[in-house]
Amino acid sequence: MTITRFDTLIIGQGLAGSALAWHLIGAGQRVCVIDDGHVSSSSLIAAGLINPLAGMRFNLRPDTDDCLRASARWYAELQQFFGPQFHHPLPMLRLFRSAQQRRFHARRLEDPGSAALLGARFENGDCPEPVAAPFGGFAQHRTGYVDLPLLLATLRDWLMADRALRHGVVALQDIETDASGVSYRGMRAQRLVFCDGARLRSNPWFSWLPLAPDKGEILNVRDANWTSRHIVNGAHWIVPLANGEMRLGATHDHKYVDSGVTPAGRDVLLAAYAALRPDADVDVTAHRAGVRPGTVDRHPFIGRHPERPALWVCNGFGARGALTVPWYAACLADHLTDGSPLPPEADIRRL
Template sequence: MNSRKYDYILVGQGIGGTALAWHLIEAGKRVLVVNDSSRPSATSVAAGIYNPLTGRKLVKTWMADIIFPYAAHFYTQLEGTLHSRFVYPLPIYRPYRSLEERNSFLTYASESGVAEYIAKDSDSHSDIPGLRAPLGGLVVKGGGWIDLTSVVNRSRSFFIENNQYIDCDFFSIKLTINDSNVSWGEYEAGKIIFCQGVDARENTLFDWLPFNPVKGQILDVLFDKYSAEEIVNQGIFILPSPDRQTYRVGATYSWHDLDWATTDDGREYLEDRLRPLVTDQYTVLAQRAGLRPSSKDRRPFIGLHPVHPTIGIFNGLGTKGVTLAPYFANEFVQYLENDKELNSEVNIDRHFSLYYR
């Protein structure tokens, strides 16, 4: 077989491209990943937190009962394949802001369909050193974080070792689209799938999709006394590193100034919310910013181009890509290879009218 012929070319290797590559490889497909590792990536900044109950009203994450177990299986299996640790299950402690919030949360937890995610001792006071939580807090089970940087980097090493990766910018001028295949320079494939994150806004094949990027900033912090094994979440999160020496604090959400630069406003926003939560001093070691590839309806963009069936997209994973990517990578592969219908909430055919407008 010609070594430059593939079943799929994937453009981009954030968590979306990485998860899709692994699922296609598992399906026995020849895959080539084209990625410019020098470009900034949302995955490299993301904290990788997965949380079944989000927001001030403890809303269950969309499809959490299906997506979370699948993601856990995917990352755990990948740990074995790559002989690395990626998965850090942790409870999520939510300090009560007021007695009213405490009563509301406890009532909601007992009367709604989220009880399985609430620990039985949720009404107890916190014994986390350095945390200010005088009213106690709610303990959410089934959460944790994934070391996405390690997932991507270790996967990249695997792809390189198996001649499945090219590190370069993707020049669309080299792309030739045919009815049954595509060619990109000297490479040929049955299909090309774009997994470019926010860069997809500049891709003329898919710039008609309603992207709604969100800028997020986080801080790396060293505390004097604060020490927690769990994730603390009250407006912001405080995420422990594996060695419990440093912590990530985040995140901001901004729909303007969409660049990769950190800002004084971003740091001030996070520190204004951190100070009331902790009782001791801390040092900010670093600040990072990323652009999340979100969509206006908060659902992924997955599917094939309305005119070119050899061109596809896997994108729009937004703030929850850590859990959405594995599950919908599998769904996309089943759609591509076995004609399984895609979930209508993620299929880009819901936006085809924008292309023909």
């Protein structure tokens, strides 16, 4: 049998596998990505929100500066290379959900590291968009969204043109490793990196990693009398799209982690919309679901298998992939090409 040789095989062409392939190919490696046509893709379902102060307490995580810088740089680099705009910077209105959240915001104001992210406060009556905001809110900066379906399709075509993408389900039982590398059905490489998203939980080598899969449902809606000019983010969020539709999301379910849509998920989202705009005339134009590859400690999983040195993982980006993947995929590519250290908070040796 003819053997085709690569430096790196990558399983999965979601955002993580695409970004890693981009950086490794840029560094001169021979790469082959294998994907099954996004059967279980979280990236294709995601709204791609970039929100550096996520969560109820508006916490600023230590990796945020690195992630903001790396994501802005990578999406701009892709735009320059391919043409289309992938990253859409857009201000976000954070709607307080309770009086307690106003206090979290006041605390955040005392932190000089967050100053560049915090804009003007508003009360219910002067919210810049026609939505109910009973506890008021504030404008947030350095937010936006990434058009992930466009980005994945563009990178898929680029990988195919470079003969660096194969279509198919990787049969994990056919992967063989030895001291000098890895073989899979006529391919030989120094290493194989799993960028397989939430399917990591059935991966024979990495299922021990504490993944916390989180199913999410999301709607596309049209409101007869309104298109937001901001991302609106309260208990749920609304993202305006270029075609006049808005994405409305998302639900969270840690128990039933399949990727089927449910009437209950749709009802939750439409109830959230009605709470924001009680008399709105709204049409649902799409309803999708996917599984976020969340982790128990909320940090990604990057690194090498402790006993199979040819096997690596780049996963666990949870609900923050659009912001975090560009930084961590670049760190892993640097590690694989010049031995730069991996960020300790993401390195799986922490586990």
